[in-house]
Amino acid sequence: MRPSSNALILVAAALVGMAAMLPGIGGPIRRALEPLRFAVQSHAASQQVAIVEMDARSVAAIRRWPWPRHHYAAVIDRLRAAGAATIVFDVDFSSASNPVDDRAFAAALKRAGGKVTLPTFGQQAGAGDVRTLDALPLDTFRAHAALASVSFSPDVDGLVRALPFATITAGTPRPSLSAYIAARPGVADADYPVDFSVDPATIPRLSFVAVEHGRFDPALVRGRNILIGATAIEMGDRYPAPLRGVLPGVTIQALGAETLLRGVPTRGTPLATFALALLLCLPGVRARRRDVAAGIFTAGLVALAVVVLAAQRWLAIHFPLGLGWLMLATAGGLFVTRDIFRRFRAGRLHDEATGLPNQRALVGQRAGRTGVACVVQLTNLEELSAVFDIAQVAQGIVRTAERLRLCSAWDAVYRVRSHQLALLLPTHEIVEDQLATLRTLLLQPVEIAGRKVDVAVALGIAEDGDMTAAALAAGDAAAAGVFWRRAAHNRDRLENAVSLMGELDAAIAAGQIEVHYQPKLALATDRIASVEALVRWRHPERGFVSPGAFVPLAEQTDRIEPLTLHVLSRVIADAARWRDAGHAVTAAVNISAKLLDAPAFIAAVDRLLDTAPIAPEALIFEVTESAAMSDPTVATATLHHFRRRGVAISMDDYGTGQSTLSYLRELPLSELKIDRSFVQYAHERESDAKLVRSTIDLAHALGLKVVAEGIEDAENLAFLRGVRCDYAQGYFIDRPMPFDALVTRLHDRNAPGAPATQTG
Structure with a gap:
């Protein structure tokens, strides 16, 4: 059995979906759609995290780099006094500075009573050296501070999309800065996708120098987790991110914390998206009209996006959206291609005015099919055309064809000429009986433009299936003003009739001649x-032989x-x-x-x-x-x-x-x-x-x-x-x-x- 075109479209969509699950193909698609999915869900930050920016204003005020550590000590005291929940630095404290400043900073850490977290990170040993050196704060600082990792790696295209739950520095697993703030446990070197739908501009921010001098609203600090890090361009530490452009490292850390505060995100299996997309493709490929299919596929794209984005927003599950969209787009594109091809083919095989299959379709579809050829000639088509417009006349022809279809062996009626319809009558019924049924159907008026109208017809019949002979017989019937005529016998038909009569005696003896009442x-x-x-003759090879075909011959x-x-x-x-x-x-x-x-x-x-x-x-x-x-x-x-x-x-x-x-x-x-x-x-x-x-x-x-x-x-x-x-x-x-x-x-x-x- 040949597969249907619907099945082929679904198979093609499935193959595209499976290809999209391969990293080399699915990755670029996922990365291309990420800005869209984040933009659609863009929302404000939770206000649980605030950033103290080492911004251009602070750089201009301090005028030294590295900054003397008494500045950091002063900021710790100000934030502690304002009621900060935690104070987390994204600043390197792995090397010694001025001893006085280092002691001041250590004292501030001690006064904070464990509220301060200092960063650890790994860095490349040198140019061309693949080794990584771990950097930890000085021992004197670690005594009164927690440690958290600020290390992360950009994706293959340079954008930061994920942060780790934890990393190992100096042989010890340490939580990432964002996981520490959100108090989320995790396995070292396992990462999670950052929710860049959080608008960075909505994260509360204070200038470092303003905090140091006490010129800030304590309400912006009270109860919040405070991140301190560089945002000034000249300090570097900036990374590109989806949708949000280039962001300071401390902002990315804050977005990571915002992500984990809402819940621990997981990556959903692509198979779920694959199955849902395939299910959404099914009603689209089964649609009969292009506009309906377009609506279904569009609704499918929207539905898939809603499901995926809802799972991301409320369940913190990140399913791949591009995979499903690619499958739906593939199925929709193939449907349109098929529809265009079918319309082109239908244009060649269908009458333009009525939409009925035409002479070319009759020739192409008749191979291997048998039946009694019947041509119906519309004898008052000119009169109808004088009263009604082209579309209305076509409507009348279609109504007539619908009645003829009830008797067709193929369930099909063809418009072979402007004034002629053709069909095959089944051979298992007596022709005269079928013609009586047709006569009953065709005597009833058809409705054109709200009016009851008689469509006058004359029929030609060729029991050997010769449509040309049936058409000639229809013309003869129309000229004679009778309902139908049988096609004239040619030599082949005469030979067939002689053969038929030679079988009649045997048919009587064999019980093939039946009597109906x-x-x-x-x-x-x-x-x-x-x-x-x-009388009825049920021939073992020819089926029912019409009495009109053998009774006159029996007389002759x-x-x-x-x-x-x-x-x-x-x-x-x-x-x-x-x-x-x-x-x-x-x-x-x-x-x-x-x-x-x-x-x-x-x-x-x-x-x-x-x-x-x-x-x-x-x-x-x-x-x-x-x-x-x-x-x-x-x-x-x-x-x-x-x-x-x-x-x-x-x-x-x-x-x-x-x-x-x-x-x-x-x-x-x-x-x-x-x-x-x-x-x-x-x-x-x-x-x-x-x-x-x-x-x-x-x-x-x-x-x-x-x-x-x-x-x-x-x-x-x-x-x-x-x-x-x-x-x-x-x-x-x-x-x-x-x-x-x-x-x-x-x-x-x-x-x-x-x-x-x-x-x-």
């Missing part, structure tokens, strides 16, 4: 009173006699069975005109009637009006013979031949069947209504029953009830059905107590 509804009782027997090749006798014997047997089941229903059998003057046939029918398990009165012989009139003398004598035996005689398709009133008087008729061409519009056209009404009145005056054929809607049936028609037959009543289905139908419809509801 179409009910006739007695309108006075609303019960099924009679059925018409219809003198095989109609054994075919008719087979059908009659089958009907007699079936009628006996349903009568034994309690259903007193008559059965009508069609008799060809060629058989009315065939002594052998007449004798064979007499033998069947003599041995039949049913009375002849249970049978009706239907003959077409034109057949009865082809040789009136012989036909009349034959029909009188059967009538004397008790078989009822019905004239089929009444109104389509050249009968006269004298024929109706002379023939031994029991009923008339009014042709569907007069019945189907009788409830709408007054002229047809008059013809039907007068025919019924005439038949009743002659003592005949009347059957109306081709009933296709409830309004038509209601009209026939109103004009006192005896029987109604058509697809609205029932389709032809095999024996078992008929018996079930008779039981449901005719059983005592069965509801006499409207049929349809």
Whole structure:
């Protein structure tokens, strides 16, 4: 099975996601998106940390470097007096200075009572030397101060993104400065991501020289952790950071402390982002419209960002955002590419006005598919175009195609020309039955611009699947003003017909010739009173062979006699069975005109009637009006013979031949069947209504029953009830059905107590 394009898009997105988890690919993506994710969440500092800046103002005031340590001593005393919680230096105290100043600084540390923390750090031994030397404060200072590491390493691109929890200096693990302030434990050399969404400008700041001289608001110090470090440009100690640009080292340390004060951040597994992104891709790739897909993918990007950023802000879990965005962008890009390709392809394979598949699509998609070719020609397209605009006419064509699609073997209807639609009818159904269904569907008006409009059509049928021949037949039907025509036989079709007739005798013997029954509804009782027997050939290779394809050929090749006798014997047997089941229903059998003057046939029918398990009165012989009139003398004598035996005689398709009133008087008729061409519009056209009404009145005056054929809607049936028609037959009543289905139908419809509801 070939994978769907949706699956391929998801696989591609997954592969991109897996590639993005590789350090060499995912790292640059992560670093590129970091400023965005920090900017979106930018917020103020907690105010638990304040910075005493060794700023340009202080540098200008002290004017020496290194600064004499009595300045630091004075600042410690000022901050302690103001109520600082802790005092943390980011200043090197690893070497001795003026002894007096060193003693003053040591004394200040002692007075602070352990509130002061001094830095340790590692530094390169020298140019070209890979060794690292550990720097610790002087012994005299360490006696009354805690130690914390200020060492950190920039990322591969030079930006600082993470700080350590602890480092080892002089063989001893020491907490990092930020971890010490936040009182967060950690493993040496394990780091955590710094939250650069904290705005450095919101961290409280005091100038070193101002603190030294007592010119500051003690409220800015009270209860806070105070970081003391260089911010003046000339002092160096500056590092680039995501979003925030170049920051002093002491500010980065303060941001690290702010990060840990909110919670210990962890790095979430990329697999979680991968799974969520893949899940968000799924509804996007399944969308049918580009605008809907765009909305879904955009919503996915937003949803992923919300989830990732929420996890970062409130759970302190840093999931990779770029990985998921890259997957969604890949899936969205592939969807758009596929959509563009499909639109381009659809433009080549679809009619621009209606969106229906076109002739090129029919040729491309028909390979290996079989069916009965049907071309529907719109015979009043010019009139519709004169009344409606192009879009409205296209709407009418689409509505017609939707009805045709109900009968299509492919569930597809093609607009092969401006005035022609094409489809394949399935071969497992009788063509005439399908055409009756199509006729019923196409008789209903379509709605165009809020108006009910008739779309007139003519159909061409080619049972060998030849669309060209079907199109020619449709044109012939339109020219003749009839609903449909079968394609003319060419040499191949003639050879096929000869072969078919050669198989007919064997088909009868093998039981391939079946009899189906179409009910006739007695309108006075609303019960099924009679059925018409219809021959069906279920060919083992060709499927159902239409009666229109083999019955005329059987007449031409003198095989109609054994075919008719087979059908009659089958009907007699079936009628006996349903009568034994309690259903007193008559059965009508069609008799060809060629058989009315065939002594052998007449004798064979007499033998069947003599041995039949049913009375002849249970049978009706239907003959077409034109057949009865082809040789009136012989036909009349034959029909009188059967009538004397008790078989009822019905004239089929009444109104389509050249009968006269004298024929109706002379023939031994029991009923008339009014042709569907007069019945189907009788409830709408007054002229047809008059013809039907007068025919019924005439038949009743002659003592005949009347059957109306081709009933296709409830309004038509209601009209026939109103004009006192005896029987109604058509697809609205029932389709032809095999024996078992008929018996079930008779039981449901005719059983005592069965509801006499409207049929349809």
